[in-house]
Amino acid sequence: MFEIAELGQTLKKSAYLKQIPDLRTQLLLTQQQLKTCDFPVIILISGVDGGGKGEIINLLNEWLDARYLQTTAFDEPSDEERERPKFWRFWRTLPPKGSIGIYVGSWYSEPLSLRVYDKIDDNRLQVELNHINETERLLIDDGALIIKCWLHLKKETQKDRIKTLAKNPDTDWQVTERDKKHLKMYDDFIRVAEQALTETSTGIAPWLIVDGSDRRYSSFTVGQHILHRIQHHIDARAAQSAQETQNNGTLPINNLQKSLLDALDLSLKTDKKTYNEKLAHYQGKLSRLTRYARQQKRSSILVFEGMDAAGKGGAIRRLIHAMDARNCRVIPTAAPSDEERAQHYLWRFWRHIPRAGKVTLYDRSWYGRVLVERVEDFASHEEWMRAYAEIVNFEQALTDHGIILLKFWLHIDKDEQLRRFKEREQISYKQFKITEEDYRNREKWDDYKHAVNEMITRTSTLEAPWLLVEGNDKKYARIKILKAFCERLESALDSQN
């Protein structure tokens, strides 16, 4: 696949100098226009050593308005990054909508290099590439434009290039022992790169392969490619959003299907005495287990979803009572901040992924996408439909990293909800919890139930199953949740021994 980049294409200095001013003006104007658009631009600059990645990145920073772009090179991960799933470091640096992020190497560097050094086999490389494709698709589905450029060099050219650099005292610092070693591995590297590029040159995010041997040619080509892709994307998005407004309709609800929620036995109860005993028992146990988990650097993430007044807050309080407040954190999911709104909807959950050994409890979560956003029409049919797969992939990244993930659906029936609303209105420090909106949501009870049913069906996986909690009796629900977390911790910590 690299043949086209070995033809030795060049651009004369006179032609280059003639075309560059216009390219720069166009880039600046387009970047201006981009600022008002609702998508980010992610530019990946990869390729062989000596292919000119650094030079092109410097040029792009000069041609574009550097204040509205962000260049990221990933060196060794920091300890804060190592303690989280691999993609966390990419998520934290993603450019917000309307701006440009340039990545050197990016998410491709590590898997490629691991494969070249034979630290992983072809199958594992394949798995890594699938994760990359999933992540790229997720961002693109959300509107992002991903531009991937690969700078190629023929074997002889790479050798010459590195020799020339090493000879010049002004540039010899650029040539490291690693480069010399890589030179010997050229054939291996090209083989792996070809596999990776083939697998990830998708219709939505194709690779541009550029001959890096002539700097003028390659930088002009990359610059022009970026310009055209952005211009095209701005137009395409505008056309698309006009179309989407027309198609946005909801599917009829299939009421014949029996709901998983209806199958719950909401009469389950725990009497006060048993409750007090079990509460003390499981809280003691949880206290010990979370301490061990901290020592073993195993993190946990707990997700709480449920109808309004289902008892999420009370259950969370019983859990944190048993844990060391220094190691756990509750994240309430309210309206997103404007920094959060300028990113993919999963971004604001990624940013709170705990460090090693800590516990994060999400009071409502990313499932809002397929619950409230679906029912209230905040997300289009396409958006929430694809969210199931996006969420499953996201959660897989967490569990693959060794994070213990539990998801609770707290369920109550409609009568019990009304009873609790009325009760809250009577208690001074609970009044703030009841608003008009709660009553409005209540009217959409069946829509929510349908959405929950579909959510559970589509996102319960072996590693991250949903636990349905019969919530009409608060005591029963709290014990069930405490017990489930204890058992999950116990088996996870055991299985490590």
Added chain:
Amino acid sequence: MFEIAELGQTLKKSAYLKQIPDLRTQLLLTQQQLKTCDFPVIILISGVDGGGKGEIINLLNEWLDARYLQTTAFDEPSDEERERPKFWRFWRTLPPKGSIGIYVGSWYSEPLSLRVYDKIDDNRLQVELNHINETERLLIDDGALIIKCWLHLKKETQKDRIKTLAKNPDTDWQVTERDKKHLKMYDDFIRVAEQALTETSTGIAPWLIVDGSDRRYSSFTVGQHILHRIQHHIDARAAQSAQETQNNGTLPINNLQKSLLDALDLSLKTDKKTYNEKLAHYQGKLSRLTRYARQQKRSSILVFEGMDAAGKGGAIRRLIHAMDARNCRVIPTAAPSDEERAQHYLWRFWRHIPRAGKVTLYDRSWYGRVLVERVEDFASHEEWMRAYAEIVNFEQALTDHGIILLKFWLHIDKDEQLRRFKEREQISYKQFKITEEDYRNREKWDDYKHAVNEMITRTSTLEAPWLLVEGNDKKYARIKILKAFCERLESALDSQN
């Protein structure tokens, strides 16, 4: 000073159980009210080992709504934290306005422990405590409420407490070798703590010293203290803001004082040939020097201020042209995001402090506080007046950490500005740079000049001096800036050898 906490105060179980429900209700209601207030609450829980810090923090998490508070314990700093000034890790965890942050140990832990272990002397401790006082004052001046609680134990009580914990298999994990060692150092610790508490028990952020020997007494006392302080602060802030609106006036400008800006020779010029030679020379030099700086892990921060159209962007572009885009970042200072608005005005600059060896260029900066915010009346007279000292302290934290800090004021005269405005309006890709607002700002030219003059006078320090740049000739200005950065890097890197 700890005598009062050695009287052996206790609270009977019956009295405790009677009073707690009311305290909890009040805390929840007050926390509700706080959500709409424009200040954060910072609670520090410190004290001797075994004093019950962990228990009180857990209780506070239970009593308050844990979703709207954040508990932070500082273990070993991460590498991302170590590469920045000491206070960076506190800034990044500060609670936003309307919410509560609880800190265990906090900024007091390190200096206290260094002194007890004799790693620093009394003078150095004093300097550290001054920094703490400055930081607390800065937050308080911005409206923050800081509540500092110290849990004390008598020597014998501490000994007993640790013995009891060690004997019980359920609690023995809490007793570390460090604790046993600390027990022997009790007298030293108390002496140092007394000094620290005396120095930092300021009128605006006094310490509450609590006897930690009876858990019911200490937790109730701390809980009640927090409640009262928050309630009082809510009332005081409301009263204060009513008053402030009346006092908000501007001082008359003293036009007799000769301006530093008038003393600049704006006729200074560099001809094209000299410019091209020097540009190439200093860019080459800068490229080498920033590479060395990266190797030596010395970071740089460059601040660019100047009248509109003074040439900041062009100067920045010439600098980044010479640097590796992977190691430098331009931060434009536009309107703050809502997450930024919910914090102290310095917060949004702290968050971009570079990691070791990197360069951050601020295109406009924290000096907006004493320039645009002053002239446009966005900040009150008190706010911008105290900002000078706040900024000097902030910059001192940067330079103390070894960061190279340069501040450029680019100056042009009024005629030159008009010429550039007109010119920009003619060039397609520069049109977006000119708005109505630019012409409006122009009308306040003298006010800005006066503010600049005062800013330079008050914030030029030996370690972080202002460099005034004659900007009517862009070529002259760019060379002056490039040269200054090179020389500063050269001497800073030399002085390390």
